[in-house]
Amino acid sequence: MAASLVISAPASGVGKTTLTLALARAWRNRGLNVQCFKSGPDYIDPAFHAAATGRASVNVDSWAMDRGTIAHLVSRAADADVVLAEGSMGLFDGVAARGVSGTGATADIAEMLGWPVVLVIDPSGQAQTAAAIAAGLRDYRAGVRLGGVVLNRVASPRHEDLVRRALNEAGIKVFGALPRHAEISLPKRHLGLVQAEEQTEIGKLIDEAARFVAEHVDLDAVLHAAGKWSPQAVANGLNVRPPGQRIALARDAAFSFVYPHMLEAWRAAGAEIVPFSPLVDEAPDASADVCWLPGGYPELHAGKIAGNPRFRSGLRAFAETRPVHGECGGYMVLGAGLTDADGIRHEMTGLLGLETSFAKRRMHLGYRLAELAAPMPGHKPGARLRGHEFHYSTILAQPDTPLAVVHDATGAVIAETGSRRGHATGTFFHLIAEDR
Structure with a gap:
């Protein structure tokens, strides 16, 4: 059975992709087989996942795909030791009208597959309020289980201590805190990140992110909080016809x-x-x-x-x-x-x-x-x-x-x-x- 997690956040731009890549590479460096997925419609992040893990990543989307299709896609992780699904936008952000099996929100995938959520929280400009946000996300939907949080862009040890104390009082596990570290920022352009294939130094960047995260995050505690997942029998696969032979x-x-x-x-x-x-x-x-x-x-x-x-x-x-x-x-x-x-x-x-x-x-x-x-x-x-x-x-x-x-x-x-x-x-x- 694979250790399974969803990496999400309260909003976009908090550091989900960087943390996902860093965790994936850090565990791969330990000799584990890591499989990534992307929740939602994103054509750029899966290539970064593949660069970090050496395995192809695919999208899973509750608005456009039925449960059988999603189950078929995630079954590729049957031989993996660790499965990471990177979310899009905020944890519960989707569209107003339900699609095939949900609204497109990351929370749909977490609940559907039973994978616990690791929240990336950026407490810039706040302290105890970060715990209120995390607690609100934890309690918003009964079927979504919060495994813990990783703090990102922490300003100082005193800042970290204030946020950690508040999260501990709320009963929320803190896996680690990342101080500001501009060197591992991924370059962007108008449609998102600059594509992995255009970045000649992407391997070194992911290695640096993995080293940095391993220094500041308890990787064993994150794995301990993960779900235990194994693929289920799938009645149907992808409903996609090729445009030609x-x-x-x-x-x-x-x-x-x-x-x-x-x-x-x-x-x-x-x-x-x-x-x-x-x-x-x-x-x-x-x-x-x-x-x-x-x-x-x-x-x-x-x-x-x-x-x-x-x-x-x-x-x-x-x-x-x-x-x-x-x-x-x-x-x-x-x-x-x-x-x-x-x-x-x-x-x-x-x-x-x-x-x-x-x-x-x-x-x-x-x-x-x-x-x-x-x-x-x-x-x-x-x-x-x-x-x-x-x-x-x-x-x-x-x-x-x-x-x-x-x-x-x-x-x-x-x-x-x-x-x-x-x-x-x-x-x-x-x-x-x-x-x-």
């Missing part, structure tokens, strides 16, 4: 936002994935039967993409006879033009008429439920697709036929309907699962 997948620093469980489901269904890099001017493999452009950061590379003739002409030729689909950033590249942060317009591939601007920035964030009005690769008309949208680009024009009727998590219809023209389709949301 041989899939040309754009994959580089501009096209990297794809959920690991999607690629695994495609391969499990017998599909072959053939990666190519638009940034080095590669075209999709001519022997592929479908091309998929995931999201990423095309707005940071728009000039290079616009200046790569082999990629642009190769994609256009491919789309004359076979389907091409783009998600978010990939959708933008399928469009006619992309205006960057400096207000410079770059010509994209023109397979769709979409015009987008990163100069006019406005955050678009949330779960999406789309009912397809027309087919897209792997899915028939009428299919109900669950996904997530997160970008800062603004639509200037979306002239093509809508691909779907798209609702947010409250049921409101939104303007980002996706588009279709010929063999090209695109959406601003990233697909997570199809309703059964």
